[in-house]
Amino acid sequence: xKTGQLLALRTDILPDEICDQLIRLQYEAIGFPMAIVRxxxxxxxxxxxxKIFQDFDETxxxxxxxxxxxxxxxxxxxxxxxxxxxxxxxxxxxKRDLDLIKVVANLLISFNFMSYLRLDEAVSELDxxxxxxxxxxxxASNTRNMRKTLKQHKIYVPKIYSKYSKRRxxxxxxxDGVLASDYIKVLARDPVRASxxxxxxxxxxxKAGETMFISLLRQVFEDNLYHGDLHPGNIIFLRRSKVAFIxxxxxxxxxxxxxxxxxxxxxxxxxxxFAKAANYIVRLAVDIPRVNLPRxxxxxSSAIEIWSTKAQLKGIEYKExxxxxxxxxxxxxxxxxxxxxxxxFLKVTRSFLTLDGALQYLLPExxxxxxxxxxDRQADRRALKQSLDPKMxxxxxxxxxxxxxxxxxxxxxxxxxxxxxxxxxxxxxALLLVIGFQSLAYLLLITEPVAVYSFLYQHYFxxxxxxxxxxxxxxxxxIPHLPYLEWIGIFILLGLSxxxxxxxxxxxxxxEYPQKI
Numbered sequence: 001x002k003t004g005q006l007l008a009l010r011t012d013i014l015p016d017e018i019c020d021q022l023i024r025l026q027y028e029a030i031g032f033p034m035a036i037v038r039x040x041x042x043x044x045x046x047x048x049x050x051k052i053f054q055d056f057d058e059t060x061x062x063x064x065x066x067x068x069x070x071x072x073x074x075x076x077x078x079x080x081x082x083x084x085x086x087x088x089x090x091x092x093x094x095k096r097d098l099d100l101i102k103v104v105a106n107l108l109i110s111f112n113f114m115s116y117l118r119l120d121e122a123v124s125e126l127d128x129x130x131x132x133x134x135x136x137x138x139x140a141s142n143t144r145n146m147r148k149t150l151k152q153h154k155i156y157v158p159k160i161y162s163k164y165s166k167r168r169x170x171x172x173x174x175x176d177g178v179l180a181s182d183y184i185k186v187l188a189r190d191p192v193r194a195s196x197x198x199x200x201x202x203x204x205x206x207k208a209g210e211t212m213f214i215s216l217l218r219q220v221f222e223d224n225l226y227h228g229d230l231h232p233g234n235i236i237f238l239r240r241s242k243v244a245f246i247x248x249x250x251x252x253x254x255x256x257x258x259x260x261x262x263x264x265x266x267x268x269x270x271x272x273x274f275a276k277a278a279n280y281i282v283r284l285a286v287d288i289p290r291v292n293l294p295r296x297x298x299x300x301s302s303a304i305e306i307w308s309t310k311a312q313l314k315g316i317e318y319k320e321x322x323x324x325x326x327x328x329x330x331x332x333x334x335x336x337x338x339x340x341x342x343x344x345f346l347k348v349t350r351s352f353l354t355l356d357g358a359l360q361y362l363l364p365e366x367x368x369x370x371x372x373x374x375x376d377r378q379a380d381r382r383a384l385k386q387s388l389d390p391k392m393x394x395x396x397x398x399x400x401x402x403x404x405x406x407x408x409x410x411x412x413x414x415x416x417x418x419x420x421x422x423x424x425x426x427x428x429x430a431l432l433l434v435i436g437f438q439s440l441a442y443l444l445l446i447t448e449p450v451a452v453y454s455f456l457y458q459h460y461f462x463x464x465x466x467x468x469x470x471x472x473x474x475x476x477x478x479i480p481h482l483p484y485l486e487w488i489g490i491f492i493l494l495g496l497s498x499x500x501x502x503x504x505x506x507x508x509x510x511x512e513y514p515q516k517i
Contacts, residue, residue, distance in 0.1 A: 032088065036085075037085050040169065041169055045164060045166065052075060053072040053075060054072075054078070055072060056070060061082070062233065066086060066133050081172060083171050086168040090134060094134065098127065098130060101123060105120065121343045125343055129250075136165060139249045140162065140170060143160050146227065146245070146251065147160075153215040155212075155215055155242075156238065158173040158244070158246060159172065160173075175246070177244060179233060179237075180233070184232055201237075201239045202241070203240070203241050204241045205362040205363075207241040208237060209366075210371060211243055212230070212235070212355060212362075213359060213363075214371065214375045214378070217375045218379070220348055221259065224259060225252075226351060227250070228250035228348075228350070233247075235358055252344070265280035266372065269368070269372070270368070270369055270372040274304040274305045277330075278297045279477070282300075285342065296339070300330050300334070304329075307329055312369070318364055319356065322356045323368050325356070326368075383459075383483070384484075442498075447494060448494045451494060454479050454487075457476045
């Protein structure tokens, strides 16, 4: 089942219909008997069930590949909870299956079969999944972390009862709401009833859908901690258009370079810059083989342009205009040329595609461009607020003065020592050093306006748009995207370095040269 879920990430090489069916494996599993549930709970928690739970519903609410969930009431807290129990003998079954998969994968790798699939990374990913999902303490930790970050998004995450959560048992707060999967079923079967529920609970599907999409963007690009499995069975609808996320067994993050590149790709899509978006997708690839890259970029740019045109049409099918759909189409071009895809990139792409399972019903007229620009405005406000936060300002000032102190304590004495040493050298050598120091200082001073332009290009493009040329675009798009505070650090470093060099030149100029005879 887990292998099938991993294969569902390969939207670049498998048809959408097959990927959709594979992803369903996540919540269409068969349950196991109550006797096993009881023995697992009592073994893990070290007490009879009756001492822990006031009541326990023996009929599982849901079953998945790793375990199943029951509703209960904690005796100590007198509160309704959800109890998640792991399937029996899971570790042995996982190890057996993984060993078999490794044998098959190594055989295919030895024959260099479809090397761009990067089967070694796929096996490593499966190994990681097994290790984390076999221990519910990982999920408990993920849930606590996501509860903190998603609180800022106005999305609810259930509380974990750590005392009753162990390796094979997880106890969490029960959330009284409607599963998105149940809402979707009613919407398809009885739209009138669904509409009545919306009115009774002050629930706006559009508002809820937009909240979830913007939240996922924020999770990926700002929090760097995202829910990797937002299918309708893991989303709960609450009153007043509120939303809750559950099941944090699959939580992901990106390394800095990948996150920045993916963010720039998203911005290029939002701006309608198809060529730029294609360039960023190429950057996300690994071990690019000898292919006609200009042609690859042209085909990707064309695929994005086709998606963009469709995305702005009214009445078109949701998957034709979704954000995840755009990336999936580009990934197919990449696969056609045998360019290996980054598994981490595939995972985050699949997160957006999985969320589409709910968004297609909540936002049938989804406008990626409008919603993305709304997120960008919100993100810019948060970044500006953070940069003006007294704590951040104090930190930046402290770092600045630490640098000054380092200059005074370490660099100036070194310069003085070197100056004394220079007095023993020829006048010509000293003069060359003065010229060199001054030249480097002036070069740094010239570099500073370029850095300022780069900063404006990345964060306030509209300010330079009237003077921006194609030549400038080709140059500045190659510069890595940096956050506000790192740019501030660069400006300080450039100015400080120039000052140090000029100070060094000044010290050398004071040298008393011998009088000419």
